[in-house]
Amino acid sequence: MTESTSQTKIFLTGATGYIGGSVLDRLLHHPSADTFAITVFTRSAEKAKLLEESFGVKAVVGTHADHDKLEALAEESHVVFSCADADDLPAIEAILRGLRKRHASIGDLPIFIHTSGTGVISEPAKGMFASETVYSDLNVEQIKSIPPTALHRNVDLAIVDADIQGYALTYIILPSTIYGLATGPLVDAGISNPQSIQIPNIIRASIDRKQGGVVGLGKALWPDVHIDDVADLYIVLFDAITRDNKGIGHGWEGFYFGENGEHSWYDISKSISVAFVELGIGGTDSPTCFTTEELIKYWGSEDKGNYSGSNSRCRADRGRSIGWKPTKTTTDMLKSIKPEVELLWKKAQAGGGVKLSSSR
Known part of the structure; x- marks a missing residue:
């Protein structure tokens, strides 16, 4: 150029x-x-x-x-x-x-x-409620x-x-x-990284425990x-x-x-759990709660682990007002989880371990 x-x-x-x-x-x-x-x-x-x-x-x-x-x-x-x-x-x-x-x-x-x-x-x-804001x-x-x-x-x-x-x-x-x-x-x-952070980190932690995990009850909401x-x-x-x-x-x-949709953290962990069963990784098709010890083990501290149980609710009105037209929805997000589970499971089997990426 x-x-x-x-x-x-x-x-x-x-x-x-x-x-x-x-x-x-x-x-x-x-x-x-x-x-x-x-x-x-x-x-x-x-x-x-x-x-x-x-x-x-x-x-x-x-x-x-x-x-x-x-x-x-x-x-x-x-x-x-x-x-x-x-x-x-x-x-x-x-x-x-x-x-x-x-x-x-x-x-x-x-x-x-x-x-x-x-x-x-x-x-x-901590996954216990959905915010109204x-x-x-x-x-x-x-x-x-x-x-x-x-x-x-x-x-x-x-x-x-x-x-x-x-x-x-x-x-x-x-x-x-x-x-x-x-x-x-x-x-x-x-050259560039093909994978995100938040969902893959939950998958990696879940792979280590051989069971889909969730923070609290997974009721908190985030956009996607x-x-x-x-x-x-x-x-x-x-x-x-x-x-x-x-x-x-x-x-x-x-x-x-x-954003182009909204999910609960339970929705993500449920999809991970179902993928685990379908791929023969282990566990049941319903997630279990991460313990305090697991939050510290996988995320470095309880506070960082609880980030995946926080609320963050918003609407991308300004972007849409200037012509942004996102096409993928929360349904697409949930469908994308099984392929990511399969990819990360293969990496773990090959010796990649469960090192989590730093969160945004």
Whole structure:
């Protein structure tokens, strides 16, 4: 991809991840891809080489602790997609410093699209009850009322502040329970991660105990969204901004939930349990409650384990208002569980163990 003055300079973090890889895939196949000069950031020199040689993107090797690199790359870019760690405030501050410098030096008003998560509106429930509170991303006062101590919130507030100060247009996408195996050339090349975190972690813990597990009674509710649908949301938003940024909400009006349905945690654990029986893994077709000891064993602490028993309820009204049309539903999510169980069971049998991924 040759760079010219007419090209849109895009910087994307998280290219080797589940979300970031899916977004990058869509940018590479975008109708205007020839006008993009894309730079990505990765820890792997091997993947950086593959990205440059096979996909035509500039790949810089580094970690998110390399704040000078992040700042410099952001300063060079008109659009930044942040698809890595939603809680790495120092890394985000470095990107924001770069965007501030860009605005000050050349007068450009850069675009910052950040990945947060609906964990920001989660409420502890230990699986014992469903919350009645449902958030809409069109309700700005409701979004403003989220406590500063909430998960991801310190990063989200720093990003909104950049918009308020006027040196960047900021947008925050908040995916919910993402499911489905990511596909495409980046996955095929071994560059990006094809699997999510939340449901696979419950599956991994359940495999170790040979019985589907659930936190409490599993009554708490969460929204869900397919990886393809949420990746499409980034592109729908990107296209809307670049077409007419004055008509698209940003800053406090720039929160975009990613959801297309709602499930109870019991629904997920029940589907895992049924898959275990059908695949001959063991257990009964109804989940049993994770003990405190198991929550600590599998998630590192009781609090982290209870995250899969919290409530987080929202509606993606803002995304739909700009033309996002997700197609996969909660029924599709539940159907996707058995293939994931089968995949993770095979990995465990091959010696992969049950190491859980860090949760968003």
